[in-house]
Amino acid sequence: MKVDRKKKIKDTLCGCENCSNGDKYFEWLQEIGKDLKFDENLNSLLAFFNALGNKERLTILKALKNKERCVCELEAILDKSQPSISHHLRELEKVGLIRGWKKGKYTYYTLLREEFKGCIANLNKEFSFE
Numbered sequence: 001m002k003v004d005r006k007k008k009i010k011d012t013l014c015g016c017e018n019c020s021n022g023d024k025y026f027e028w029l030q031e032i033g034k035d036l037k038f039d040e041n042l043n044s045l046l047a048f049f050n051a052l053g054n055k056e057r058l059t060i061l062k063a064l065k066n067k068e069r070c071v072c073e074l075e076a077i078l079d080k081s082q083p084s085i086s087h088h089l090r091e092l093e094k095v096g097l098i099r100g101w102k103k104g105k106y107t108y109y110t111l112l113r114e115e116f117k118g119c120i121a122n123l124n125k126e127f128s129f130e
Contacts, residue, residue, distance in 0.1 A: 006026070009026060010022040010023060010025075010026045013025050013026060013029075041122060041125075041126055042126070044119070044122060045119070045122060045123055045126060047094075047095045048095060048097075048119045048122075048123070050091075050095075051091055051092055051094070051095040051097060054088065054091075056078055056080065056084070056085075056088050057088045057091060057092055059077065059078055060074060060078070060085075060088055060089065060092060060098075060109075061092065061097065061098070061111060061116075063077050063078075064098060064109060064110060064111035065111055068108050068109060068110040069108065069109060070103075070106040070107060070108045070109075071085055071086065071089070071106070071107050071109070072106070074089075074109070089109060096112060096115045097111065097112055097115060097116055097119070098110060098111055098112060099112055
């Protein structure tokens with residue numbers, strides 16, 4: 001952070017928080033920022049949200065909610081090509097929300113419910129207002 005920006009923030013901090021030592025308060029806030037930056041739970045949540053941040057992936061998860069499905073079923077549901085579906089499936093598999101397996105010449109996918117519930121529980125724990 002640039003020196004002049006740091007000074008301006010320090011000068012402002014004591015006005016909004018009624019502190020006696022802007023330097024000390026600033027350093028304390030910087031430590032909070034460092035801790036949050038390397039918080040593995042936040043990194044986990046980010047991966048979860050990135051996986052969910054796409055309508056096709058959300059649709060796939062919804063389609064897998066009650067039934068395992070093969071890729072050709074997902075192609076029909078999403079009206080997308082096999083390479084596009086495979087890309088989204090890889091992204092969901094990467095974060096551990098689904099699992100695929102071969103059954104004959106077809107690949108089937110299932111929603112990993114407990115992992116999904118774990119991500120939701122982690123979100124709730126991190127941002128619970130109780």
